Structure formats: C-alpha cells, structure tokens
Amino acid sequence: MSDQEIPKLYYSIGEVSEKTDVEQHVLRYWETVYKELSPRKSRTGKRLYRSQDIDIVQHIKSLLYKDGYKSKGAQERLKELLHTDSSQPLNPAKEQPGAVTDKSGVNLNDLQVGLLEIKKILDA
Secondary structure (H helix, E strand, O other), X not given: OOOOOOOOXXXXXXXXXXXXXOOHHHHHHHHHHOOOOOOEEOOOOOEEEOHHHHHHHHXXXXXXXXXXXXXXXXXXXXXXXXXXXXXXXXXXXXXXXXXXXXXXXXXXXXXXXXXXXXXXXXXX
C-alpha cells in the first residue's frame, strides 16, 4: 500500500487543522464570521469538512495572513472570489468526491446556487 493520502469525503476538524495549519478554535471562529465556511455536522454534532470547505479555509488564511486583509475586507473579498463566476467553483464536481451530478456531469448543487442568484436578480 502506498504512503499517499487517500482522498476522503469528509474530514474532521483535527484533520483540517493539520492540513491547513490553522488551530481548531480559529476554524470554529471563522465559521461564525465567514458564512461561506459551513461544514456539515454529524448527528453527534461533530464537524464534517469537505474538500471544498478546506479550499475555503485556505482562501481565508491566505487573505488574512498573506494578503493582509482585515476581517471585514477578507469577508468581502472571499464573497467576490466565490461568487463572481459561479460557473467556476473552487472545486469542479469531477474533483468533489460525492458531489451530486446529473447524467451529463453537471454539479446540481452549483446549478441550484446559480438559479438562486438569478432569482435574487429578478426579484430586485
């Protein structure tokens, strides 16, 4: 068996903390500040991070520590990064293990988000 890491559907907060070098309490805080970071929770209340959530953590970390944004600026920039082109998600469906897709390979979750954005525009 190889020493390479096998991709998983979900990661614990401890695994995400190790992968991203961000303390667990900071990850929990970021969940309250950045609505884009919202890992699922198990029936027992444990956080279940997907690879997309880990990408968001990396973006937040980069904005705060590398690019020098303050919290509010990082929130706005993260929204821009994630919502400027919903046809180009952080992780395309083919890279997301367990992503819900139709027969043509379209990520149905991304499609739903796009339709909700169109609805907001039409309602305005």
